[in-house]
Amino acid sequence: MGILKEKDKEKVANIFKGIEKDVTIVMFTQEMECTHCEMTRTMLEEVSGLSGKLSLEVHDFVAEADLAKKYGVDKIPATVLFGDRDYGIRFYGVPAGYEFNVMIEDIMDVGKRQPGLSKEVMTELSKVDRPVHMQVLISPT
Amino acid sequence: MDFPEFSFDTSLLEEAKEPEPEVTYDLLILGGGPAAMSAAVYAARKMMNLAIITKDFGGQVRETSEIENWLGFQSINAKDLADRFEEHVKGFDIAVSLGPSITEINKEADTFKVRTDGDRVFSSRTLILATGKRHRPLNVPGEKELVGRGVAYCATCDAPFFKGKKVVVAGGGNSAFTTAVDLSKVEAEVALVNFIKGWQADEALQERVKQIGKVSLLDYHQVVRIEGKDGVTAVVVKNRENDKEDKLDANGLFVEIGLLPNNEPVKNVVELNEHGEVIVDCSCKTSVEGLFGAGDVTTVPHKQIVIAAGEGAKAALSAYDYLIKKSLI
Numbered sequence: 501m502g503i504l505k506e507k508d509k510e511k512v513a514n515i516f517k518g519i520e521k522d523v524t525i526v527m528f529t530q531e532m533e534c535t536h537c538e539m540t541r542t543m544l545e546e547v548s549g550l551s552g553k554l555s556l557e558v559h560d561f562v563a564e565a566d567l568a569k570k571y572g573v574d575k576i577p578a579t580v581l582f583g584d585r586d587y588g589i590r591f592y593g594v595p596a597g598y599e600f601n602v603m604i605e606d607i608m609d610v611g612k613r614q615p616g617l618s619k620e621v622m623t624e625l626s627k628v629d630r631p632v633h634m635q636v637l638i639s640p641t
Numbered sequence: 642m643d644f645p646e647f648s649f650d651t652s653l654l655e656e657a658k659e660p661e662p663e664v665t666y667d668l669l670i671l672g673g674g675p676a677a678m679s680a681a682v683y684a685a686r687k688m689m690n691l692a693i694i695t696k697d698f699g700g701q702v703r704e705t706s707e708i709e710n711w712l713g714f715q716s717i718n719a720k721d722l723a724d725r726f727e728e729h730v731k732g733f734d735i736a737v738s739l740g741p742s743i744t745e746i747n748k749e750a751d752t753f754k755v756r757t758d759g760d761r762v763f764s765s766r767t768l769i770l771a772t773g774k775r776h777r778p779l780n781v782p783g784e785k786e787l788v789g790r791g792v793a794y795c796a797t798c799d800a801p802f803f804k805g806k807k808v809v810v811a812g813g814g815n816s817a818f819t820t821a822v823d824l825s826k827v828e829a830e831v832a833l834v835n836f837i838k839g840w841q842a843d844e845a846l847q848e849r850v851k852q853i854g855k856v857s858l859l860d861y862h863q864v865v866r867i868e869g870k871d872g873v874t875a876v877v878v879k880n881r882e883n884d885k886e887d888k889l890d891a892n893g894l895f896v897e898i899g900l901l902p903n904n905e906p907v908k909n910v911v912e913l914n915e916h917g918e919v920i921v922d923c924s925c926k927t928s929v930e931g932l933f934g935a936g937d938v939t940t941v942p943h944k945q946i947v948i949a950a951g952e953g954a955k956a957a958l959s960a961y962d963y964l965i966k967k968s969l970i
Binding site: 503504505508511512515517518520535536538539542543594596597598600601604605612614616617618619 | 644645647648649650651654658659661662696740741742758759760761
């Protein structure tokens with residue numbers, strides 16, 4: 501069963517034409533998939549099919565516990581956006597509602613290998629001298 | 642399997658439409674003030690394939706409070722006017738690069754290449770440079786470090802933060818005196834520091850400040866340094882007559898010593914006048930074919946919103962004419 505509407509797929513495919521470098525979407529689910537895991541995986545399969553620059557890796561959170569640990573993933577469904585390296589971007593739960601926009605924009609940023617922030621902001625951020633764990637909690641309604 | 646009825650919203654993605662590096666545009670507009678926005682409207686109506694590269698929309702208009710000389714409005718709030726401009730531009734399908742600065746412009750054959758600080762390169766057959774002006778810094782110790790922590794450049798934006806506080810205003814012209822008036826309205830204790838001997842502000846403004854009565858006037862003084870760690874605590878000034886230094890207790894410093902043209906990307910590309918403004922003719926042409934200039938960054942006198950908007954319109958029409966004559970459109 502398809503998740504994304506045809507017109508949304510068309511729009512996203514059009515945006516994805518601007519992806520410059522390859523992006524790997526790494527998704528963690530499990531053999532007995534919960535509804536949200538299956539929904540996320542189906543959506544990501546559709547999204548990754550919209551550009552030749554995107555690939556999707558689906559992993560089993562239980563069977564591949566070591567890999568999940570490597571990515572710091574402790575709950576599922578989890579979506580990791582990976583470029584030349586891990587930028588620390590994680591989505592837990594279904595990136596639905598407005599967060600779907602955010603995920604698409606993040607894919608674009610990873611594809612550019614830069615976050616599109618101004619020099620001033622980058623200079624300020626370079627002053628952060630310890631690891632920061634930022635979490636945004638949202639409700640998909 | 643039936644999934645929960647979540648929506649996958651794509652409404653925000655339209656707004657994020659960015660210029661594409663692989664496209665050669667008819668026109669790239671550099672800047673986001675009235676000149677740039679007016680140029681965008683005119684170019685879009687000519688069905689030119691265009692994009693805008695700007696740090697923000699509104700430019701210096703957003704630093705003003707009320708505008709009483711925009712035709713059709715006895716008085717309009719500056720932010721409202723800037724919002725209307727922006728809304729007008731966004732009514733067209735125009736790609737916008739919002740945020741990154743322009744680092745380099747060059748011309749290869751008939752195509753301009755514009756590099757931004759995200760290291761992206763955009764191509765176009767014509768350019769309109771409408772990057773405006775910015776506040777001239779004092780270039781004294783403590784200024785850079787304390788920007789936003791007491792050092793300010795826009796009274797309209799920041800005066801309310803200094804309610805009842807001690808503030809030094811550097812400058813002796815109309816903008817310095819207007820800042821002193823704005824600060825007095827929020828009961829700040831103001832000292833005006835003028836580098837050149839003799840105040841340059843209009844008599845009427847000087848009279849108004851004198852009537853306020855509480856503003857200290859330090860003529861022929863210079864700001865030597867700004868002190869403070871997490872915020873401004875003092876401003877050290879020097880009497881240029883006798884070189885005597887004095888430390889003024891202050892929570893803030895407003896810098897109102899004029900404006901500089903944002904000409905950096907074209908500094909070595911087009912001819913500039915002695916003030917660094919881009920030299921344009923009455924059709925907004927610069928010394929480089931296909932590169933047009935509009936608004937405050939150019940030599941056109943009288944830096945006014947209505948003039949910038951008119952120049953932007955002219956620049957867009959000139960760019961269109963240029964492409965027609967070259968059979969590029």
